[in-house]
Amino acid sequence: MRALLVHNPHATATRPAVTDVIAHALSSELKLDVEATQRHGHAISLAADAVGAGYEVVIAHGGDGTLNEVVQGIAGTDVKLAVIPGGSTNVWARTLGMPNDAVAATSLILRKLGEREDRRVNLGVANGRYFAFCAGLGYDAEVVRMVERRIRMKRTVRQASFLWCGFLAYLAGRGQDALLSLTVDGEPTHAGLRAVVCCNSSPYTYLGPLPALVCPDADLDRALDVTGLTRVGLLSLARLARAALTSGNVDRLGHVRTWRDRDRYEVVATAPVPLHVDGEFVGETDRLTLGTARSALTVVA
Template sequence: MRALLVVNPAATTTSARTRDVLIHALASEMKLEAVTTEYRGHARDLGRQAADSDDIDLVVALGGDGTVNEVVNGLLHGGPDLDRLPGLAVVPGGSTNVFARALGLPNDPVEATGALLDAVSDKRERVVSLGLTAGTPGTADESVPARWFTFNAGLGFDAGVVGRVEQQRELGKTSTHSLYVRQVLRQFLGEPNRRRGTITLAREGADPISDLVVAIVSNTTPWTYLGNRPMYTSPKASFDKGVDVFGLTRLSTAAVARYGTQLLTSSPERGPHGKHVVSLHDMDRFTLHSKVPLPLQMDGDHLGLRTSVTFTGVRRALRVIV
């Protein structure tokens, strides 16, 4: 087996020495080419090169969810093709690693490498669904290129939090869970549409759902982790189905206290619920429109402001070695 290893040198939970050990372990079991990313979007470019190559069987992403997202978007630049495209494997190296953990991989990169080598030896793989976004035809965002996401995307409040965290990281702050909590509070205090949202969800064959303040689209569950605690906005979301949507029509102080508590105590059996909650399961296609430009995030990456985004749940999109 010939594999391309895409290494993010800025991965927050792996040192240079640890990465060297992992590279040697992988190289002992496969014909490995290791490339260290040098700029934003480099992992996407490497994934694209692998997709266009005739002799790469596997692409391994060593990094966080952002690195995985870039590799996936490179691999699928021409669309899904299970028979032709290389498979994907992940060695978690970020602060959260939602995609890897949702696949059942250990969060420790050394243990995850051992699990990956076992999976390669046993020829274990899984075909997963993915989410796809694009600008909506007939709107100001129609020229926005399509982009894949592996575990979640969000328009509005949660994307605003992601944007704030990225700003802090650019100022030299370390990505920690306490940093995220602080930015959640700041985003809440600065949210101008807490009591009446600007987002409308439109789908074929159903009435639109309006006045959403929060719209989180999940391709799997959990939504994210707070330390080792998984949090479930859409407990039924699955890599085997379309995407799920969790929405809130109010973010008052009382609503935040209620649904925040439910989120912290959520489980695979039950997520946040109540009169201000919108929950949709196994969606193939829908559009989120906003009256004002709102931040968009995918897989924890802030992508700027949007007024209209169309989401598609694409089944059987990619082979993953697990």
């Protein structure tokens, strides 16, 4: 089987020695080529080129940002995706049941490839960009943007960087000023939202070993779920975090609105607000269209 390993040497938890071990293990059973990303967005072109070159599987080693870029290049094709965790959180890999240890994940991937264990799953689409597990408009996207500006901090303290930047974003009031209006499958508009999170799978993220169930019923085999917040004050965010990390009953909170298993959402904001997909900041927008790409990706899982 012809395979391409795309690795991000700057991902939070990647190390050259570990990447060498992974490549050696993979090459023992696969016809393997290895490419390192050199810049933001590079994994997109590497994955797309792999499709044209006839590779059967692309193996992404890095964080969720690297994974998202690879997805852009192979979605809608027959090329399989395998994921080896190398970031600070590794949401997608853990959602697929991969070990959070890169070497252990490599061993599992080889077994699954040998036994042809794979499945076709849905992807989300946010303004034309695919996402594997989540997209966020507003406060959480501002947190992602602030973390991306602090790469050294992220590599040093990992997930704690998101907690710190979440506090900084709250103090600065960023991602909190605009009002968002949501239309669901053409139904009447739901106004007065301050932030929107859309999930293609659950969990939304992890805090250490704890899954954060912001859209607890989201599933790779269904359409998209959305959770909207009418308030993003410190107490409201703390209550949301507590519910997401303990019971998953976020819909019982007074400032939370939820929609499940819908094919299309449209969001209009009173001012441009930050947007992220799979934990990667992609810019600001005042209009967002969310949809489902059915059976768009084959994953080794």
